Amino acid sequence: MARYTLECVECGRSFSDDTLLKCPECGGLLEVSLDYDEIEVDRETLERRDLGVWTFRELLPVSTDDPVTMGEGGTGLHPCPRLAEELGVRSLYVKNEGENPTGSFKDRGMTVGVTKAVELGAEVVACASTGNTSASLAAYAARAGITCAVLLPAGKVALGKLAQALFHGARVVPVDGNFDDALAVVRRLAEEGLVYLLNSVNPFRLCGQRTIAYEICLQMDWSVPDAVVVPVGNAGNISAIWQGFLDLYELGLIDDLPRMYGVQAEGARPVVDAIRSGKEDIDPDPEPETVATAIRIGNPVNAVKALRAIRSSGGWAVSVTDDEILEAQRELATTEGIFVEPASAASIAGLRKLVDRGEIDEGEEVVCVTTGHGLKDPEIVMETCELPEPVEPDPERIKERLGLG
Ligand SMILES: *Cc1c(COP(=O)(O)O)cnc(C)c1O
Numbered sequence: 001m002a003r004y005t006l007e008c009v010e011c012g013r014s015f016s017d018d019t020l021l022k023c024p025e026c027g028g029l030l031e032v033s034l035d036y037d038e039i040e041v042d043r044e045t046l047e048r049r050d051l052g053v054w055t056f057r058e059l060l061p062v063s064t065d066d067p068v069t070m071g072e073g074g075t076g077l078h079p080c081p082r083l084a085e086e087l088g089v090r091s092l093y094v095k096n097e098g099e100n101p102t103g104s105f106k107d108r109g110m111t112v113g114v115t116k117a118v119e120l121g122a123e124v125v126a127c128a129s130t131g132n133t134s135a136s137l138a139a140y141a142a143r144a145g146i147t148c149a150v151l152l153p154a155g156k157v158a159l160g161k162l163a164q165a166l167f168h169g170a171r172v173v174p175v176d177g178n179f180d181d182a183l184a185v186v187r188r189l190a191e192e193g194l195v196y197l198l199n200s201v202n203p204f205r206l207c208g209q210r211t212i213a214y215e216i217c218l219q220m221d222w223s224v225p226d227a228v229v230v231p232v233g234n235a236g237n238i239s240a241i242w243q244g245f246l247d248l249y250e251l252g253l254i255d256d257l258p259r260m261y262g263v264q265a266e267g268a269r270p271v272v273d274a275i276r277s278g279k280e281d282i283d284p285d286p287e288p289e290t291v292a293t294a295i296r297i298g299n300p301v302n303a304v305k306a307l308r309a310i311r312s313s314g315g316w317a318v319s320v321t322d323d324e325i326l327e328a329q330r331e332l333a334t335t336e337g338i339f340v341e342p343a344s345a346a347s348i349a350g351l352r353k354l355v356d357r358g359e360i361d362e363g364e365e366v367v368c369v370t371t372g373h374g375l376k377d378p379e380i381v382m383e384t385c386e387l388p389e390p391v392e393p394d395p396e397r398i399k400e401r402l403g404l405g
């Protein structure tokens, strides 16, 4: 088990009480700070294990040998030569998080977060969600045999995600408001001690998401890409991935660090605006709007950490339109066979923009993180596909339709 403290990202004080969800001194977010001197890992040991979140158990802040798991992580890092050529970069890999058990990277966080919840004796776990957090938490809570409560922005959750949350038996409450409104309520319930909160303010959950970086390094034989491009919603993931690279660097497992690039939708881009204007913090957007519902967030709670990650790594942030997102989604599906949901495609659309603007050089090696599976949101793709008319099972008619012979 990793030795660690919880460190406040605002005032820097350290705490050793795992039940804290914010700094008792200043209210700031807490982050797990690993005690690197106490951690013994080497490349060979890690390489010998099956790849997944728990490959990196020495770096995960839980004490049990019996985690709540479904084999999450171990997702493919797929070379995408055709798309790379199209976008104008030497080498492009897609880290496809849709391959996780419930179809998004949220499972990496939940296997660790729900394991911690059980360790702390929680009986009810809860989250606000744009969809995938609730799908994942509902599944892991079912597996742990505990109650799950989820608050969703009414009418703004993709069908597949809603189906998952309902079917795994979560108590689902649609809220008349957006994600940010729902999160404010569930934080309140957590403060009243009624639920254990598993949004990305939970520092243990984010440790699970650091494994995206750990896996990328292991899969690249301990070399490090020049740039990592990540869709940004509540901004926990980009912060966690950056921290993951820092962990490996501090442990001497890698010798370099990537530049981190955040991508937001044009209609929900507080982090992009803050990066452009050089501000320390974001101006929340009260009415975020985008087809990419998983990143339809106007007041990202992890914004300060994300801004630091982007700046200290030498990266940047860009926004992309809904049309650019949907086009990138189709391009990835048709040129590389990888079907992702719209929010995930923002990383591809963002890469195109970053290359066009010279932020990322054509000679560089890039990893785009695609965060969730395309089947989560079939409705959005069917809006742009024309359903073909049926024909009789007549070979001639069918050849004609297929444009063959
Ligand atoms: C949660 C989610 C995001 C946003 O991640 P943050 O950590 O909130 O920035 C992006 N894409 C998908 C598919 C997600 O489920």
Ligand SMILES: [Zn+2]
Residues within 6 Å of the ligand: 008, 009, 010, 011, 012, 013, 023, 024, 025, 026, 027, 028
């Ligand atoms: Zn503090």
